[in-house]
Amino acid sequence: MKLLFRSVHIVDKDSEHNARTTDILIENGIITGIGEGLDPAGAEVFEENGLHVSPGWTDMRVALRDPGREQEEDLASLKEAAARGGFTGIVLMPNSQPAIDSKGALKYILKEGQSGIVDFFPTATVTKGAEGKDFTEMIDLRHAGAIAFTDGANPIHNGDIFLKSLLYLHPLNVLLINRPEDQYLSMYGQMHEGTTSTSLGLKGIPPLSEEIMIVRDLQLLEYALEETDKSRLQSPVLHFSLLSAARSVALIREAKQKGLPVSCDIAAHQLAYEDTALTGFDTNLKVSPPFRSTADKEALREGLADGTIDAIVSDHSPQAPQNKDTEFDHAEFGITGLETAFSLSLMHSGLATGEVVDLFTRQPRRVLRLHEVAIKEGEKANLTFFIPGEEWVFSSTRSKSQNTPFLNQKLRGSVKGIFNRGQLKWF
DSSP states (O other): OEEEEEEEEEOOTTSTTTTOEEEEEEETTEEEEEETTOOOTTOEEEOOTTOEEEEOEEEEEEOOOTTTOTTTOOHHHHHHHHHHTTEEEEEEOSOSSSOSOSHHHHHHHHHHTTSSSSEEEEOBOSBGGGSSSSBOOHHHHHHHTOOEEOOTTSOOOOHHHHHHHHHHHGGGTOEEEEOOOOTTTSTTOOEESSHHHHHHTOOEEOTHHHHHHHHHHHHHHHHHTTTSOGGGOOSOSEEEOOOOSHHHHHHHHHHHHTTOOEEEEEEGGGGTOOGGGGGGOOGGGOOSSOOOOHHHHHHHHHHHHTTOOOEEEOOBOOOOHHHHSSOGGGSOOOBOOTTTHHHHHHHHSOOOHHHHHHHHTHHHHHHHTOOOOOOSTTSBOOEEEEEEEEEEEOOOOSSSOOOOTTTTOEEEEEEEEEEETTEEEEO
């Protein structure tokens, strides 16, 4: 297979071709030519005004529904939604039913991920069933293919388990991912605690429920690494997922300034809304962590601008219709985000296109210790094609679930296709 992409603008900070508009030739899955005026015989040609290309995008947080809740999303539909969103790789949280806490469960995901255009990067649980009680066999799971460890949607509440996990995983050079939330402080909460929650008569979730866990985790990280030369650490040891509050961003900023090996991400939809949007009781806007205040949203944008926040994720969380088509306080949390994450980031982050792309490419792979993907001759092609200035209407979804507030909305930043594993999907 020979493919020629004409006059495509390259977005890749690590490439000598960054910011060039030129031709790219792919033959049998390998980039064999980058330059102007390429005209190989027999090549299928792709050319569109404003077409950009970057290394393939990686989503650091996708909820896993298969096995156990396949009616919401199976692995086949998940690949389709990821590809439509421009992702060539997705990191799967381990909260399936059963959870990814054994080699057998992990092998099921890895086997299903061997085919198709989208790479699966499965995580495994820290504790059995992600219940926070007993450790899994993390070394065995690591050798079996887990790229990181986390209890996913469940915070690691037990301080002793959290500390021992850090001590256990750090020598293995494996990342620990934690969702910062004190579930006792957020218990029964429906939305951000503030004036809007009071006026709507809904129990609020205070930012403190997130901040207090970050403070605890950072102190335990310092304790775990007190005998370690932190200047020699090349990768983050601890990753905080789904920050939403201003103080949380400030805490991570301070930790990085102290030299602590931490990283963090935010969900793309957090940039699009704030708590006042929930006055209509739209259950598709019920997410965890919740949409917070204007000041919190602005702090997220500042954290992106100064590099405190390392990645933007989709937090793709499919829900069956009955889980959303109900009273607000009975509805489940979550948005299907794979197909809209890039557009929302481009529209609401305040960042330039290249900076947004970096948060989906180089940065996640650095945090996760994945091999580098670059646009250069002789490399396997792992690419995402997009037009940042093009508007499009999100009229339908490839996901099995429909729980998104963005359906039928006009968005900016269209994905045109992806190439990976010798395969092309063009939209």
